[in-house]
Amino acid sequence: MIPCIFCQPELLQPDIFFEDEFLYALLSKDPVSHGHSVITTKHHYTTLEDIPSKEVLHLFSTLPKIAKKILYATDTRDYNVIINAGTAAGQRIPHLHIHIIPRNKGDGIRLHKPTPSKLILKEKTSLLKRLRLAYRK
Numbered sequence: 001m002i003p004c005i006f007c008q009p010e011l012l013q014p015d016i017f018f019e020d021e022f023l024y025a026l027l028s029k030d031p032v033s034h035g036h037s038v039i040t041t042k043h044h045y046t047t048l049e050d051i052p053s054k055e056v057l058h059l060f061s062t063l064p065k066i067a068k069k070i071l072y073a074t075d076t077r078d079y080n081v082i083i084n085a086g087t088a089a090g091q092r093i094p095h096l097h098i099h100i101i102p103r104n105k106g107d108g109i110r111l112h113k114p115t116p117s118k119l120i121l122k123e124k125t126s127l128l129k130r131l132r133l134a135y136r137k
Helices: 011-015 051-075 119-121 126-134
Strands: 016-019 023-027 036-040 078-082 098-102
Touching: 011 016, 011 023, 011 078, 016 051, 023 051, 036 051, 051 098
Parallel strands: none
Antiparallel strands: 016 023, 023 036, 036 098, 078 098
C-alpha cells in the first residue's frame, strides 16, 4: 500500500504556508491557477463525513481566513472551493482535502459544468421523497 502523501508532513513542508492543530494549507502540486491551494486535515480522513464534528467546524471556520490570505497574496477577488469526495467525483488522493482556486475574469479555466438532463429532472420528485425520508431517520 502506498503511504498517503498528506500523512507525510515532511514531504509537504516546502509548500505549507499555514498550519495549526488540525490543518495544513499548502500550494497545490498540480495547480490550475496562480495560488491554487489545498487545505487538508492532519489526521487521515477519507471524506468529509468521516471527520469528527469539532474538526469539521474548525475546518470550515478556518477556510475563509485562509482564502482571504490567498486572495491577498495573489491579488485576486474571486475563487472556487472544491471538495472531490470519492473516485467518481475526481478524488485522486484518498485523504480529505479542499481546493481553493483563485480566479480572474477570462482566465480560461474550465471547471466541470454539469448540464441538467431530462432524466435527472424527471427523478427530482422521487429524490426529494427519499431525501426527506432520510432526514426523518
